[in-house]
Every structure is written in structure tokens, then in C-alpha cells.
Amino acid sequence: MQETQLQRVQEAVARCRDLPGALLPMLHAIQDDLGYVPPEAVPTIAKALALSRAEVHGVISFYHHFRSAPPGRHVIQVCRAEACQSMGAERLVARLRERLGIDFHGTTPDGAVSLEAVYCLGNCACAPAVMVDGALRGRVTEAVLDEIVAAAALDDENDGVAGGAR
């Protein structure tokens, strides 16, 4: 973890430590800022909340949302729940695996795209749905998916994908 990252972790810890049930808001604050929760941040968090490091690690690893490693520059989440399945989500999944050459929880070697599974984005009447860097997309076809992948593969300076990483 870099010096500046540690400083940002400490700021998030200071901001959240007095909230009732502070741990989840604190982890969110850190991940919103850095894109993940660095394992090196765990002792700082534990000390601030008078918890053991094991307890903090246990919470981070319990929740699917929290990451312990940096994600790709773009995160594509594909809904795999029933409504999207009924509209062909598994075809999209196969297409993405093929185009990106990675599986769920993976990141492309160039660090451009991370692929995640998600179980319902609440867009079930406009299925199949994906979320790209926090922006929801509905009625997604394989052609639209190709566009999303192409836009994500471009360098970030001419970023074709809306929103920032959550």
C-alpha cells in the first residue's frame, strides 16, 4: 500500500469510526475511494474499532461486494439471476468469457476489465441486464455487449463507458 493510500484509509477511518455499527460504512468509504480494501488497511481499521484483525477480515470476506485486490479499470457485472436467465443471460456470459478470455472474479491481463457475477440488479422487466462501472444497462444483446467491451478496452482517456467505479 502506498503512503497516499494509507493516508486515505486513515481519513476514511476517522470519518466513520464514531458511527454506530461503523465497520460496513468504513469499508465502503475505503473501497469507494480506492476501489478495494487493501489487506494492509486491516490493522488500522481493527485498532480504530477495537476489533481483532480476524474479525475485520471475517467481515470483508463475508460480503461479495468487498475486494481485497484492485479491480480492473472497468468493472462489468452480469446478472445471472432467474429473470435474466429467462432472457438468455447465460449466452451473454459465454460471450463475455470468450471476448475477455477471463472468468468471473477475473481481470484481463492488461488491467482493463474485471468480470463479476451479480444476482439481480432490479431491472428484471428489461432483462437481460448488466452494470458497467455503476451504470445500469437493460435489454442487452450480444451486439450491445460487444460495444461495451470495445469501449472498455479503449484507453481511459477516451472512455466510452459512463460512470465511475463504485
Added chain:
Amino acid sequence: MSVRIFVPRDSSAVSVGADAVAKAIADEATRRAIPVAVVRNGSRGMLWLEPLVEVETPAGRVGYGPVTVADIPQLFDAGFHRGAPHALCIGPVDDYPWLAKQERLCFARAGVTDPLSWNEYVAHGGSRGLRAALAMTGVDAVAAVTESGLRGRGGAAFPTGIKWKTVLDTAADQKYVVCNADEGDSGTFSDRMVMEDDPFVLIEGMTIAGIATGATIGYIYLRSEYPYAERALMAAIETARSVGVLGDDVLGSGRRFELHVRRGAGAYICGEETSLLESLEGKRGMVRFKPPVPAISGLFGKPTVLNNVITFASIPIIFDRGAAFYRDYGRGRSRGTLPIQLAGNIRQGGLVEKAFGVTLNELLYDFGGGSASGRPIRTVQVGGPLGAYIPESQFDVPLDYEAYASIGAMVGHGGIVVFDDTVDMARMARYAMEFCAIESCGKCTPCRIGSTRGVETIDRIIEGRERGAQLAILEDLCNTMLSGSLCALGGMTPFPVLSALKHFPQDFGLGPDGLAAAA
């Protein structure tokens, strides 16, 4: 005087291009020097028509949908800004049969107003329920909820008034109101729509719960998959503070109620109420033993009113129009209305709020217009990933809590996911077990281990290895999960599995009698 043109800000509408359509309308109007004010309303819930653009005319609001950016120049050419006919025109929106046939109590304002405008909220009946509640004693307010017959809309259908009375009657130095907005069931989005399309109604309902039971702090536990809802709630709560609905002096009553949003972290189990409380306290979302119930010992060990978004959103109209008004909708012991979500492989999917008693046949064909693929509808799953798969022979059962329980199904949160005849029910049964294995909190053995063994057993059945013996194991395993799990996740995962097996044995390579064919 500029023309008001409405383009929804609901995330479902945005997901199919509403933001770009709104911008294109404003740009095109500027180019043509036509005075237009683009209003970002909520969604009406006619999601297959999104982006549904509405134009205000002297004869009411006229709808056009689904609109793409490419349609905008032609729409202006046709004079849509005066409500003129066009191929995409659906006529006056309020008269559109899909909408006109509904009974919208919870969703009365959704799509009509700008969700973040407090003035429009009040102009359309908002805040009257809270004012009425502030004039009542806690005992009378709780009695009104009981008389309304309202039951928990999250899925468990527990009588809301009884829950509130328990909190009211439990003495404590601090009580809480917690809203379960961890809407994780596939095929459900009514909570999301309330929060994005009419967030003040949730704030008002939770505030009434606080006033009625003596709770002064509220939390909305919102799933992390709903960033649009989070932004809408944060903005609405800030407005509610500034107009004096929230804070130290609720609408000048001298009563206090404060409200906070807490984000979940992608754990389905946190929709279970005790697991949600653990998560709110900053811990792993492990299910708690009950008793004690949260109404007596809930958040931080204090008495807690814990209800679903739709339950709270149903409260203001009960106080505005009276308990009898609400109770007069519905049938049997299922009173009031249920916001039903039509999803999956359906031509006209969206939000249908109807009194209890509507049938799947009406929902799938009169409202839904059949499958999106045009193929025959084979089955629907009602009530989320833990709900039963229902065959066509039961599509005429009235949707109410007791009638559904009697056929081994559940209404749950009112989500309906439609599948056409290409669905492989053995795969869906396998998925139900797989989902349980991914999302189990791990506290009890039947759920933690049983779900993984369930996937393996179904795999063997699909492969045709010792089908008869594996079938007996699967049914035995399901019985263990049904009666031995700590909460509904393990306890109800057998519902989709067993219903798929019972109604579609051929998909598992079985004979129509459910017995193993010679494999």
C-alpha cells in the same frame, strides 16, 4: 409558456436510454426554437415502453414509447410536443388500459411526479398521512395499522400492526425503525421503484412508524446493487430535513425522528431480518436465533420496527384515507393491494399494483401479453429464488397468501418471473441449490452443507446415474432443509427444487409419474 415533457429518471428507463433521450429532446427543441421544459419524472412501471416520454397537453398527458434518440426528429416533425399522433403514441397515459386497470395505492404518484420535488409530493396527497398520525396517540396509530389488515410485504406476511404494538409496548430508552431495502429476490423491483420514483412515501411511512411506536432513529438498509436508489434516497432525505419532516421537530409537533441510509454489501442473506440487523451493527450477516424477536430485542439489542419498503410505503395512505379504505381491497386474510412485478420472458413487463385475488392468467396474458419470445409460457416462478415454480394448471389460483400456501407456493415479495417452453427445469432446480450454496451464511448445517450436496445430487440425476436412488436422496435432503434450517434461505430453497421435480419430472429424465425411467 413552455411545454412540459416528461422523461423518466428511473434506473430501468435509464438502462434503456432515457438520459440520452432527455438530452436529445432538449437539444432538438432548442434547435427548433420550441420552448420545452424537460421534467425527469419517475417511471409509471410500464417498463416495456421505456423510455416512455409524456407530453403535457390541455387534454392530459400523452405518451410515446419506447422512444430512442433516433426517433426524436420525427417526433417533433409529427408535432408530438402538442400531443399529435405518431406510431409510438399510446394516447392519454392515464387512460392506457394496462395502467387504468390497476389499483394504485402505494404507487399512486410513481411516474406522475418528479420524485425529488417535495411540493409535487404534497400536491399529490403526500404528507397528509403523517399529519393525521401526529394528531393520534401511539396506541390509536398502532390500532389503525392493525385494523387495516396490512401484512409484511417483504414476504413473511406477518401482521404489521402486531409487530408495531410489540415495539410500542416494550419500554426502552431507545427504539429504532429499520427498513429492509435489501431487495435481493430475482424478479423483484418494487422496492427499487418506490425509492427511485417516490422516495418521500417511504420516508413518510417510516416517520409514522417512529411517531407511533416511540422510535426516534431510522435506518434504511439498502443493497449495494442499487446505486440509483441510493442517490435518490440521499437527495430526498436531505429535502425532508430541510422542510422539517425529519429532525428534532417533525412538522412542528415537537417529536423527533432522524433517518439514515446504510449500504449493504452484496449478501443475499442480509434480506433476512436478523442477518440484516447483524450487518447494520457492522458484523458478518449471520442469522440470529429467534426468540427474541427484533420487535423486543432488535438493532443494538433495542426494540425495533423492521419492515420492508413496500410495507412502509403502504402506511401513509392508511393514515390519509383510513384503515377501512385500505382493508376494503383484497380478499380473505390478504387485505389491501400488492405491487406485483412482472418480469423475465414477458412481452409487457413492469409493475402491476392490484388488490389481492388477481390470477396469474390475468397477469400473464391480460397485462403481460404473453411471453417476450412469442413461445408458449411453460412456468412462472412466484416470490423470488425461494418461490415455487407454478405450472399452467395452477395459473387460475387467486394470488393471496393463504391460497398460495395451500398449493405449496408463496406470494413472497410479489415477483413473477416468466419462462417459455425452452426452459430446462432440471437446470433451474440445480440453480436454486447453487444459489443457496453461494449465499448461505453458514450458520446451520442443512443450508450450508445441504445446498452443496443438493447441487451434486441433481447433477447425478441429470446425468442419469442411479436416478431412482438419487431421487430418494434429493427428497430426503429437501425434507431435512425444510424442517432443519434456521431461516428461510435453507428452509425454502426446496420449494423451487421440489416444485420443478413435481410438475416437470420429464426434465429430470423421469417418467410422468415422477418415477425414474429405465436409464
